[in-house]
Amino acid sequence: MKQFVIIGNSAAGLSAVEAIRSRDKDSKIIVLSDEEHPSYCRCLISYYLAGDVKKEKILYRPESFYKDNNIELILNKKVTRVDPKKNRIVCQDKSAFDYDSLLIATGASPKFPDTKGIKKTGVFGFRTLKNTMDIDGLLAVTKSACVLGGGLVGLKVAYALKKRGVDVKVIVRSNQVLSQILDPEAAGLVKKKLEDNGIEVVLGEGVSEIIGEEKEIKAVKLDSGKAIGASLVIVGKGVSPNIDLVKNTDIKTGMGIISGNTLATNIENIYTAGDCAESFDLTLGKLAVNALWPVAVEQGKVAGSNMAGEKIQYDGSVAMNSLEFFGLPTVSLGIYNLKDLQGYLELKTYDRGANVYKKVVLQNNLLVGAVLVGNINSSGLFLKLIRERIDVSTLRDKLLEDNFGYPDIMDLVKDKEKLYV
Amino acid sequence: MRSFMKKLYYDVKKCLGCKSCELACSLAHSLTQDIFKAIKEEKKSLPRKKxxxxxxxxxxxxxRHCKEPKCVDACMAAALYRDDQKDMVVYDQERCVGCWMCVMSCPYGAIRPNILTKLAIRCDKCQDKDEPACVKACPTGAIIWCEEAEVKV
Structure with missing residues (x-):
């Protein structure tokens, strides 16, 4: 009987498990997680901290999922080494597991800058349910907090802390929030929304030191010399792929573990998916890590299917982010900011009165990116156009119109429906 | 019991664009189910069809209640799932946080955000009725409610 081993129990790991089980009811599947909880909605931890989501709704699958699907789930188990020659993985506690087919879906971990004082108690990353519960436990005695970094995780945790009555400031090194997903115009609209709702954002400032005792933070010192009082610090400086377990093996790595177009690594029976995987990015035209929930699910599905014997090709990933703060929906797809890029064309509209900003990025008549704020109704159509690499030259004047709809693209897309007769 | 195999089809030649279907859909999903009261509801019911x-x-x-729904893959709250028996994508509103990942991933642009309720607006095929409200409301018979094999091209 074949033995599948899945390292990682979140979006990519679980979707692979489901893809395998839908094709193969009998083989043994072992899922290993270094966390203490069964699979939960990782992107919802900020909502949980805010009190918007109750604990019973945070599980991604019902508790009976593993038993119902005959899956052996092993929690609190950190895999430290993969041995492709022996088809074996080894864990921190020296236990080992053999596999016929392996999926590495180890995810990513928060990056911590080497700022002085960053190791003090009271400084947290924000990635896991455990992080969330640890922070939650401190809120009764927390009056003020600083969030380092203006990315999506940083802003979401800032929202949660504010909702819980904590005075929160977000310290951002760059000159805009969300610099990894939005252009300065869109970021300005989001920032204003946050500030209108009591979340202070400090731009263009680095943090030089976290001041206080080892076990009690007092303040955050900025590069400018100014100090901001805070007893809690959350670091939201991005994540890096968890790939230590394949260091010094034959498995190829770059920023993440490199996957081919079946999501296998360079070793035939080892696959990778999700935040630890570096795969082809459709809009960039090169390998990239897109550490995003929906990308992890789609990659896990392809990897799992192929592990179970299918021959599915993965076209590649597209950066895609959807967010909403205080009633302002925002979507970013693909290439969002040209900065010094050459050979692209931007089309934009900005309706100040309605607070609606829309932008599309074209390259040789292909849509390769979009930013939408205030009205995101076209975002799914844009993603379709990007994914299928459709020539949009006939649509140029329509793309940014409010009534842009599926009928405008239906003759151009690959799959033809029989819905309209 | 109503057939789970029926789907919505559209005879484009008959559609006048009168939007009676939009109105009927909004009304069918309103709290009061009364057109004069529904327009005064605080969180107005919005049409699931445009x-x-x-x-x-x-x-x-x-x-479309896709066989391989992108919205379900993208839903980070596990609020959307496919029920193969009912042949539809089901939405558990209790789990939804209004992140709009489903809006972003629907290749038909068939899901829109309701900012006030923080819920996704999408067709539920009027589960509690004998047939969808849009079908009944269409004055020209452009909306067809039938099984796939019955569609006449």
Missing amino acids: VHSSKGNNYPVSC
């Missing part, structure tokens, strides 16, 4: 015009024709657009 009529789009392109090249002189009108096309009602709503959820």
